[in-house]
Amino acid sequence: MELTLNINGRDHRLSLDPRTTLLDALRDHIGLTGSKKGCDQGQCGACTVHLEGRRVLACLTLAATVQGRPVTTVEGLAHGEALHPMQAAFITHDAFQCGYCTPGQLMSAVACVHEGHARNDDAIREYMSGNLCRCGAYPKIVAAIRDAAPQMAPKTGRV
Amino acid sequence: MRPFRYEHATDRAQALQLATTPTAAAAAAHVAAPVQYLAGGTTLIDLMKIDVMRPEVLVDINALAGQHGEIRADDAGLRLGALVRMADAAAHPAVLRDYPAIAQSLQLAASPQLRNMASLGGNVLQRTRCNYFRDVTYAACNKRSPGSGCAAMEGVNRRLAVLGVSDRCIANYPGDFANALAALGAAVDVEGPKGRRVMAFEDLHRLPGETPHVETNLAPGELITGFSVPAGPWTRRSLYLKIRDRQSYEFALASAAVALDLDGGVVREARVGLGGLSAKPWRSHEAEAALRGKPLTEASAQAAAEAAFAKAVVHGETRFKPELGRRTLVRALLQCAAMEI
Amino acid sequence: MADDAGRRPGGHIGQPHVRIDGRAKVTGQARYPADEPTTNPAWAYLVISAIARGRIRGMQLEAARAVPGVLDILNHANVGQEVKSPMGPDGKPTTTTLESDRVWHDGQIVAVVVADSFEAAREAAYKVVVDYEAETPSATFDSPGVQAEALKTDATHSYPLKGDAAAAFAAAPVKLDARYETPTQHHNPLELFTTTCVWDGPKLTIYEPTQSMWGLKAAVARQLGLDLVNVRTVSRFAGGGFGGKGAPTSRTAWIAVAARRVKRPVKLVPTRDQGFTIATYRAETQHHIQLGAERSGRLLALSHEGWEISSRPSSYNVSGTTTTARMYACPNIATKVSVVHADRNTPGFMRAPPDTPYMFPLECAMDELAHELGIDPIELRRINDTQTDPVDGKPYSSRSLMKCFDAAAAKFGWARRNPQPGSMRDGDWLVGYGCATSCYPSNIGPATARLSLTPQGKAAIQLAGHEIGTGAYTLMAIVVADRLGLAVEDVQVTMGDSDLPPVPGAGGSNNAASTTNVAAKACEEIRHKLALAAVQAGAGIFAGADPAGLKLADRALVGPGGRREPLATAVSRISSGAIEVHVENVPQGLAPDAAAALYQGKMSMSRGAERKDVTAFAFGAQFVEVRVHRRTCEIRAPRAVSAFAAGTIVNPLAAHSQYQGGAIWGISSALHEATEIDRRVARYVNDNIADYLIPVNADIGEMDVIFVPEEDHRVNPLGIKGIGEIGIVGMNAAVANAVFHATGRRIRKLPIRIEDLL
CATH class of the missing domain: 3.10.20.30 (Beta-grasp domain)
Structure with a gap:
């Protein structure tokens, strides 16, 4: 079709x-x-x-x-050469190892913040539980989201 | 995945028309109909990929969200359109405040992504996760292939059911939301070629009995359009407890949806749903009867739990599940009684 | 150059650095093998056997062939003669696939459908009907028909014996005698086991995630009868390995054959469930441990007997008694291992292959003994700590075990532990603390690399190395920058291509040691060339100086007293473009031709447990808190502390991730992971990652990691011990010990689940 x-x-x-x-x-x-x-x-x-x-x-x-x-x-996350704050935070916190789950983690992480589910570590953990990471980067993913959340612009358009 | 024709329905009438064909009407069960409705797709596409479901036509009903995508709460109760997404129902202020068991059953299910995708109508029709059902190379599965036997009875069956099973099938109903609906005495709205009907949610799913392949009382081509949950003094004091190996993103080993109307410490009305270990979304009238008029204590909760599992049937690895189920229910009841509302 | 080891003041080694491939990984630009662009690929879909033992009588292919877009269906009847059978992870014969009509195990590849699209290939695969002559399979331990084989010492495994363990055990005042079990586990890297094959005349390029670029290249060349130069493997990134991509598998050669037959590139993206049977796994094991001790806690006897499952034709085994015999001072040691052959696929390497399943019983037994003796579990380890290998008396290259225990215990708050099981509670949750020893042998292999340096101060290092998540690109950049006096950003690293100089497979935690030592050696050659030219140049500031006294630092050649010559001057003296070296490194104790053998795809390894000079292990101590709900018995592990001493740490940022990830693997292994087998048909039942449980984010709380400083001048020139595997080893027992402490229930079989505690 x-x-x-x-x-x-x-x-x-x-x-x-x-x-x-x-x-x-x-x-x-x-x-x-x-x-x-x-x-x-x-x-x-x-x-x-x-x-x-x-x-x-x-x-x-x-x-x-x-x-x-x-x-x-x-x-589509980065604006040209400028990384999205979440991408930058993932690098800084070493929030990945093999990197294979990372695109999905990033898309979930950005959504997690926009949904208002990044208010505390427990909420982040729960709302990031739909993304498996076999390397075990979970604690660093939580840290990256905690850091990136305040740097993210409020979302425009539909949630 | 087998080839299929993709159709996009713009409204309910068109959807029903597309699903109404002579071969569809002749299908042995709603799930076996050659025309299937596609909403979130989280069960259907999965089962088509692994060759368990082989529909010839998919009717995309997502555009029906305009007609059947509302959440409404009033004095009579809660109305949930079938195309409401799980995530939206779970986050709705009225659901959270007045029907916590429903909010929690949705919130504790699947993952954020899946909850964004899955419609409520599709969610209650989620099919069993029994590995022997999902792997078509097992010849013996009465649900997939009527009369072929059941490979699960003597197999790896830790996740399967102990309530409502038959000697033909021990598959469990894997969902959560439906157990809360069953407990709260919800009704389901159905539209079909022959018009609209309303049935008790408890009657939507069938016990496996001799015909585990039939699964529901929906006729081929019928479409769930919404749910109504009657208001009651017990809905605010309600919760959903889900026990599993992982903290999140896992089907229940045992779950309990409970709601209590308490007069002082005495149970005026109790509603009990069970999940994870039952053949269909489960309401335990036995447990409710055991609680009614009694003070809610450890002992009465235990007696209710005993009543709920009196008819449990175990196979191999499911041996622990009646005990886990009882403990889950006791914990849920005591926790519910202690809720501050 | 032992005095030139590890960290230098002001150098990059030991300084945390973000991954140089991080940007590629967060923007979706990192190319995993299935992401490599291919022109007009055809798609392969595997048909796998539905029986575990027997023969294929025939196949009905008409319906499958009739699916529009189907190009070819490979099966034993039409391509069986085209490849030589592959070898197993141990380099010896293993199960076969399309070579014959024989079915060795459930899920074996029996046909490969090739079509214009993925959808057509899958649809046609579902329409292939296989007619089997089935026999009753033997699934696992205790199944009728399995065959046990007692193992004897060979080139890779030994079974230490010392003194008279049986007599010493019989006479010991305190005895611990127990049996333990570990389950079947699958790696389940998030990336699937993909393969894309592209022919260009006689030259075959294979895009496949691998932990062994040259091993895969050599294996496929042998199977297809190709000259090594005509096979190239490309794997710039692998989406997790964990050992599962270490050994070549059957699929690759068939995809190459398919591509040759349809005269197009062919791409295979197998399903998650197929990954359970077309690759390897960690076999289930059983153990019998006997510990004899004095009342003081001093060990008198250690006996460890193990049993492991393998396939019918392969005796692949891990024999972790090599490790357990070396943990504690003990005068009498007996070890024995048997392989039990069943109708299963051949197991293989999985994160800390020997140590994970074998240290679990030993470290549980030590905890049980401590409880029996009324001695703190940490103190029992201290009483039996040793600086010499208990098997043969060699010194450890370094052993900081008790430093790890003390550091981790302090951070964890072990002092708050009430030793009485079941005594600690938090509301409805029973709380337990547990600990265990972790360890991993320090291995190093031969390696080769090419390194260049320009007058502008840009370096490029090339080697057929592996980035499987360890941070290998960054590791190389740090070492080269450190040794050449550059910024990390000035170093370009190219890996993941077998057209580059060979290094060993990334396994056994050898990668860091093997590749950094060759990189450092390459840097030293460049330094030496620059220094020699500088002292020989009549006009230079270093004319006549001792070349050994000149170092590279801060983009300059630096002499005694801080005299500096800019790098541009020093390099330009030799070359206007770039100075380039090709270097081989053969670690002490390996055959002189070990680097040459790499070019034939043959890897040798200096193994920490079997060196002539020292015994080399990294050590650690792992602590965990578990909580068990008093009613419903869910088990959660909200926090853990792990301390490790592993010599030189090149990049503490990535090392922290590796350790932490390993510890999470340990919790996963203890509480979640198990491949369930239907014993009637010898089939994996939970062959997907909803039912094969690994932790989700919400399962993991605080995971502290402590680096215990350790300088090891004997293990290898850079003092690197390897860190990829040690993180998982002790955590299995630590969790089981914590569950015992929480509940008073001693569970000797993993994983520990709700039903064990109800």
Whole structure:
């Protein structure tokens, strides 16, 4: 089927098998490989993206269902050379090791702050529990979010 | 995933029309219909990827959120549209204040991402996580393939059910929200080719019995449009307790949805739902009866728990679950009684 | 150059530095192998066996072939002869796949569907019908039909014996005799086991996450009968390894064959559940421990017998008695290990392969003995601490075990512990404190590298190294910057490509030691060249000076008394472009041709437990608090403190992460992880990461890490012991010991779960 996906502010016209997930569309058809496939069944969070500003799993989302709805991926977080405060905090706090879960962690972390769930460490831990990290960077992810949250601009648009 | 036709419904009438075909009507069960509704997709797409579900047509009903996406609370109770997302219901001020068991059952389920995706209607229809059901290379699964047997009875079954099981199936219902709905005596609104009907939420799911593949009392093509939870003096004093190995992002080993109307220390009315270890969303009328008119104490809570699990049936690794279930219920009741409201 | 070891005042080694690949990782630009752009790839999808033992009578492929877009279906009938069987993690024969009709284990690759799209390949794979001749499989310990094989000392494992442990145990005034079990575990790195193969004429490029660039290259070349120069492996980043990407697996050669047949690049992204059977795992183990002691706590006898599961054809084993025999002073030691062959896939390396499953029983037994004796568990370790290897009397290169215990105990608040089990409570939660010894042998291998330096002060180091999350890129940059007197940002590091000089696989915590020592040696060669040229140059300020007295610091050649010549001058004297060296490092005790062997894909390793001169281990002490709900018995571990002494720490920032991640692995291993096996069919049941539990963020609270300073001049020139694995080793027992302290229940089988405590 023919469809147009709006990713990081840019439209992509694609011809896709209706079975194609948003994750596979991003990775294999648009060439945005930042979003990762860790389980392909909604169990790990590595494919987390923002759909109309809300964090969702790209692996369980059919590309066909997101036509005309803006999607933001990890590639859309930074403004040019300027990293998003969350990206910078992840580097400073060494909040990753292998880096594979990191795009999903970042997308969840940004959403976690925007949702108002980064008020204390326990809330951060709970609201970051949909993103598995096998390297065990959890304490540093919490520290990075705690640090980045006050630097983030209040969110505009839909939550 | 098998090929399917993707259809986008702009309103309910169109959705129902797309789902009403002769072959659909002839399907053995709602879940076996060749046309399936797609909302959040968190169960359906997963099961299609692993070849457990093979619908021929998907009808995208997300655009129905305008018709069925409202949360409304008034003196009569709580109305939840079927296309409300789990996260939105969990965060709604009225739900949090007046129906904490519902808010918590949603909040403790899945992950933030999944709660943003999953609709309430889809959530209650979530299918079992039994590994023998989910792996199509096991020949024996009466739920997936009627009459084939049950590989789980003698297998790895720690996560499966002890309440409501039959000699055909011990799969558990994995969700949380539905147990709270069952406990609070909710009703479910259904629209289908033959019009609208309302049924008690307790009647939505079926016990496995001889036909574990049927799962619900929905006819093929029927669509859940909303839920209503009646108001009652017990809803504010309610909670959802979920016991699991991990602190978060895991299905329950045992859970309890409880609500109490207390007169001093005496139980005027009790509502008890159980999850994680039951074949369908579970309301324990036995536990409720055991509590009614009694002071809420450790002893009466224990007696209620005994009543709730009197008919539990264990298989292999599920041997610990009646005891875990009893303890979960006792803890939930005592905690609920101690709530400051 | 032992006096040139480790940290230098003002140097970069030992200073925390953020990862130089951090920006790539947080922007989604870091390319994991499946992210590499390929032109018009076809997609592979694996069909895996649904039985664990038997033969394939035939396959019905018509329905699968009829799926639009299907290009090819590889199976034993059409490609069986095209590859030589792979070798297992121990370099010896292992299970096969499409080479024959034989099925060795559940989930074995039996066909590879290749199609124009992922969707078509998956759909067709579901339509492949395999007709099996099935036999009843043997799943694990105690299953009918398993075969036990007692192991004998060989090149990689020994079974220490000393004195007469049986007699000493029989005569000991205090005895501890117990059996323990550890479960099957799977690495489950977040990245899937992907492979992309691209042919360019006779040349094959393999994009596959690996912990052994040259090992994979050599293995596939052998399997396909290709010249080594025609096989290139690329893995710039691996999404976690943990040992699971250490040994080559069967899939790679078949994807190469598929790409050759369809004349297109072929990409495989296997499913999560397939990862449980197409790669390796940590086998379940059983243990029998006997400790005999004096009332004072002094050990008189240690006997440790272990059993491990392997596949039918492979005797892969980890034999961690090599470690446990060396933990405590003890005059009488007996060890023995048997492999039990079952109808399973071959196990392999998983984080601290021998030490994790074998230290768990020893450290629980020590805790049990301490309780029996009424001695504090820390003091029992102190009573039996030693500075010489109890097996053969060699000195430890360094051993700071009790310093670790004391530092961790102080930070943890061990003094607040009431030794009585079940005595500590916080509301409805029973509170328990536990501790255990951690350790890991210090290994180092031969390594090679290419290093260049420009007059502008830019250095570039190239080696076929591995970034699996350890911070390897940054590690190299720090060492080179430190030794060449540059800023870390001035060093460009290229790794993850087998076209670069070989280094050993990243396993056994050898990576830091092996690669930093060769990098330092390369820097020293460059320094030496610059110094020699400077003293020989008639006009320079160092003319006639002793070249050994000239150092590189702050972008200059610096002589005695602080005289400086700018780097630009010094380098330009030799080259206007760049000065470049290619260096090999063969650590002490290895064969002189060990570096040459790397070019054949053969790795040798100087192992800390088996050196001639010293016994080299890193040591640590791990403490954890657990809480068990008094009614519903959920077990939580809200805080832990781990102290480690591992010689020189190059980058404390990344090292902290490694230690912390290891400790989290330990908690995970003790409380969460277990692959459940359906014994009737020898099949992994919870083969996904919703049911195979690893901790989520909310499970992990305060995870303190203490670096206990340690200078080790004997372990290797830079004094590096390796830190990637030690973090997990002691935590398993520490958790079990804490659960005992909280509840009075001694659980000797991992993982510990709610039902064990109800």
